[in-house]
Amino acid sequence: MPKIKIFALLSVLIFGAVPFMDSWLNYNIRYTLYGIGAIMVFYAIYDFLFNVNVKFLFDKNAGIIYKINAPFLKQRLMMFEEMTIINISQEPGCMEYAIGKKKKEFMKNYSISDTFTHSKKSNAREQEYVEQVLNPILEFVKSDKI
Template sequence: MALYNLEISDGRFSIQPNLSYYTKIKIFLAGIFLCFAVVPFVPIAHDIKFFLYLIGAGLCCYVVYEFLFLANVKIIFDQGTRKVYKKIPGIYTKTLMDFEEIRLVNDTSYGLLVYTIGAKSTRFVKNYPISEPFSDTKKGHREQLEFETTILEPLMEFIK
């Protein structure tokens, strides 16, 4: 499934659950372009230009944060070590839990269904999302069914 960048190889099952952030990043990049490439040529007051430049700088910081710490996050299930890792490429890899501790939690705290994993002992304290939020529409149900058949079922077989 392209939305999750699923990779299964060498005893590793990895997904990127936040790839939909790329759409928001592209929209913000368009806003940054408008702030820094178009605003200098628009005949408006200096104070308004300065304010628009500040907005552009804030958008830049937010895009860098989302790109580095949200969109590129990989959840890796390693059969060799029987552990689950959270990897931010080029920055760090964190061990989350053992395969024996994994508990699948359906989180609906914001009105949308999100599949998360958590350790059995702390499943209500810290959960890690492995899916995008699914809405209660036909499209959302179709995406949920596709996620369950393409990613969730192979994942559950992989960690047994």
């Protein structure tokens, strides 16, 4: 979410400031800035729809995990027995938790946490995440069906 806010703010600044700088900005620079602003807007919208706005449904009765994306229908991901939790690293020094099917977890996985770094504040957030979110998920999945 912070990246979306930064991109939205920068695009508003670009689209708000460039028309007033018309007298000293060259035609090519002006439209290059408009292009950069448009790319940031599209990236922020894409990131919001497909990454931030994703929810996971753990259906205890059926023993199935679904991925729900607001503008789309729910997608069946895997059975409880197939689920494994892994640590993935998308950027150097950063780590996040993801779920995937056993034996295929590195080919297709789904992020279920924010990115954690090695700072004190991030370590505290990670510890809180593990205690309040990750452990209850594991207990829920491993418990018997109702």
